[in-house]
Amino acid sequence: MIKKIIYHSRIIISVTINTISTSHKVSPFYLIITFFLTLLKGISPLIFIYLTEKTVSSLINDLNDSTISATPFFFIFMQFLYLVVMEGINYIDRIINFRLYQKMEYYFNDETFSICTNIPLIYYDDLDYYNSLEKATTGIGKGSGVYLQEVRSFIQSSITFIGFVISLYVIHWSIALFLFFIVILLIGINIYTSKSDYEQFISQILKARKIDYFESLFKSKEVAKELRIFKHSPYLLTKWKGLFWLVSDEQYSLEKKNSRKLFTVSLLHFFLNFVFLSLIGFYVITKKITIGKFVALSQVLSNSINISYQLASALGKIFRDSLTLNDYYVFKDTVPSERSYLEYNSEMENFKSMRVDNISFSYPNHEHLVLKNISFEISAGKKVAIVGRNGSGKSTLVKCLTGLYSTVGGEVLVNEEPLTKEIREKFFSAVFQDFLKYEMSIHENIALTNDLDDEIENRLLKVIKRTGTSDLLHKYDLEISDNVGATLHGRELSGGEWQKIALGRALFKDSPIIILDEPTAALDPVSEAKIIEEFLDISIGKTSIFVTHRLGSCINADVILVMKDGELVEQGTHDELILLNGEYTELFNMQAKWYTQKEFEYN
Known part of the structure; x- marks a missing residue:
């Protein structure tokens, strides 16, 4: 058990370092800004609870003294200012995150496509390799951006969680201990859930590819002819339905199992919340704490449910997605490249x-x-x-x-x-x-370039004439810049x-x-x-x-x-x-x- 924890911890640390390093390579400015915003968003719930407590306390003081002071209105204004600032932070965070996702998706996809174009062709005929390729590269571009967001979410939730624990510890150590207990329980369930999801994803790769294959048949123009001649569609539909529900039932069964565990923990969380809210209510009645503090602590306890889920969920997702990203890094390091030479050899002129x-x-x-x-x-x-x-x-x-x-x-x-x-x-x-x-122009199909200088155009026209392609240009009244291929609205x-x-x-x-x-x-x-x-x-x-x-x-x-x-x-x-x-x-x-x-x- 301990060995597994150490092994998975190493994977998470390694993948996190690699992902952050990549995002720094892609855009150091965006990375620094996003983590600065993460820090602000982690502290922000504590600031809002503090402002709420001060607002309630000042209102009660004015009520008790039968006076009207500027203090409550100052804190009300600060709450308003807080909401405006947080909306601005969220706005900046969204657009920076979106751009960073795009840059990371581009980087990883570019790297993946380079790998795919440089591996020996024989590996495309190897089922084990092809499954490894599918497992390692499926959604890797977006997945890397999502993983970075999960790391940020974990850091943000951790900052808020630590603030909540300190606040509750001041009231009673047992409340802080309860929060730790709930979070550890949730983390364990989320990690188990994520591991189960990952293992199911691996076991279903081949089945998922078969489903994709059958679905592509029904959309294929070439297949449409045979389906109508041979009436294969009922048989193919039966195959697709069987596979679809086989995979779906496996996923549904796992989802029910995981949801039951989370539901049980939620009920425990709600019950303990009830107990501790009653406790701090008793403290108010016995005048050990003020009503303002009661409101603030009740907010902490209520929010602790969400923050516990966020923290556990973020770590569970980090665990799951680190396994997927680790597959990519392992694949990248182990996949062979074609034999190459670097030295100039005059005999090869x-x-x-x-x-x-x-x-x-x-x-x-x-x-x-x-x-x-x-x-x-x-x-x-x-x-x-x-x-x-x-x-x-x-x-x-x-x-x-x-x-x-x-x-x-x-x-x-x-x-x-x-x-x-x-x-x-x-x-x-x-x-x-x-x-x-290629669903591109005739010029691009032959030359595979957008350039069309005099030298390229002369070569292109000679090739078109020699191969008889000029006949189809005349037949369909096409120019070399016209697209061919009906998929993208070219000439079939x-x-x-x-x-x-x-x-x-x-x-x-x-x-x-x-x-x-x-x-x-x-x-x-x-x-x-x-x-x-x-x-x-x-x-x-x-x-x-x-x-x-x-x-x-x-x-x-x-x-x-x-x-x-x-x-x-x-x-x-x-x-x-x-x-x-x-x-x-x-x-x-x-x-x-x-x-x-x-x-x-x-x-």
Whole structure:
């Protein structure tokens, strides 16, 4: 038990220091102002109770002396002034807090997005990692600001609480002890509640993701078509309802359990309040204290209920949210980054060759090898086709060639240097099967920049013309500054039109190596042949690697790599592979036969 308390205390201290340090980094001025205001707000209830006591006492004195003095009206005015000042403090506190929240949310989100863009791609295929990512980063931006507010609330409540304890101790030590007892009891319940909430959140991460997934299906334009054709909606609704109420019932059960504990403590608090109010009432009757002090102490006792809850609740929230924020700090410190080099190497100025040396690959937590002992070499300027049946490992090989996936044994060498993040950024561009459709302008989709100087515009127009994107500009009467994608009120495009824009993005980067991972799958055979032909034409002097399932496009490739069950079973030119009469020949003949049959049927 003691070890757990020490462990959690260390987490709270560590997270609090990190959060305050971050807020100081974000805005030292705002941080100092907020904590100064916290001090004022912590003292303020004591000031108001003091003014109330003085007002009542002076009124009673004037009543007893049958006189009218300025003293009661002075304290009434001071109460009015107090309320005006406190409203001003609250106003300043709100706007400063709001701005500080924004700055902290921006800082943490920026840091999170940087982490996400620099971790190895393979971690997105690892369920354990993805759950860690979800657990550590969900709401971290706003959560950090909320945590800082919770720390401030705890400090503010502590200042007020200490003042209340001292005030009650003057009357009787037992009253102060009672207040301590209630607060400790509430703190224990709130910490237990917060721990239960956190553990439930962790246990429900996967279920919550499933609920989000099913909810996204009902809002998806792509899914809407299938729901209407196959009538899947009743089944999907049943799945969603089951998960929703499974999670909701677990949360409801915990809420009832926690609320019962708080309700019991509240009843105890009210009972003891009744006892001690009766006690100080007795003190008034026996003239041990004045009526003014009775009013002040009764306010202290009444407010002690709220302040006890505030103090315990703030600490409970600090406990809960410190665990969440600690997940983020642990995640940030432990998540790996891609291999990188910092030293300048003159050999990396121009691309000369890529050597794949006996690489294998498997997904995290899986022993099965998706790629097995693959070796080949590509010289600068070569046109390389990667072919094979579905599931043969073509796309996985591409991810290994670009360093997006780390290999299990073996190495990918560029100019005889191990492949790194910087080498990929310098030498590679690619269009993948699941390329992105940016809901932005055509210019931004291709160039990914707002700049449009003469040099960028000339390059952009050449790329648009080469990829056939100019045709859709004429077709829809669009300018390069016009948005595409219907979600943000742009022009919706077909799959083939989107692919032309994605091809333009790859060509615009003007890298020495261009990879096309079946980007023309949505195009008809004629359009595909034209795109690949143009691609090969414009890639003269560059190294082009393309993955395709239509072998007719491979005839003009310098090297064809034939994949089967994760292995490189053949490599060579089209003529060389046909002579081998192996896997490539079988695939080629199957497709030739298919096209011949179709042509016969159409005729």
